[in-house]
Amino acid sequence: MALQHTQHRNVYHQCQRCGFVHPISNMIWQNGVLVCKKTDCIDTAIIDNYQINVARQVAIWRHELEPDRKLTEPVDRKDDQNDVLY
Numbered sequence: 765m766a767l768q769h770t771q772h773r774n775v776y777h778q779c780q781r782c783g784f785v786h787p788i789s790n791m792i793w794q795n796g797v798l799v800c801k802k803t804d805c806i807d808t809a810i811i812d813n814y815q816i817n818v819a820r821q822v823a824i825w826r827h828e829l830e831p832d833r834k835l836t837e838p839v840d841r842k843d844d845q846n847d848v849l850y
């Protein structure tokens with residue numbers, strides 16, 4: 765939440781890394797943290813937002829993309845009275 769308002773219509777917020785108050789227009793989001801654009805606060809090793817979103821989507825386990833267990837672990841069909849043949 766913005767902490768200060770001025771006559772110049774700038775909205776200020778506290779940097780969540782260094783603790784100083786800066787205009788929100790001079791701040792950016794990095795991994796859910798609002799930080800100022802000083803070199804001490806910005807992580808330069810962070811990759812692009814698009815690449816992070818793609819990596820998160822790829823990491824989700826998708827069971828519908830796996831082959832059916834009948835195909836990967838076949839069972840010999842028996843000709844018993846107890847086994848139903850399809």
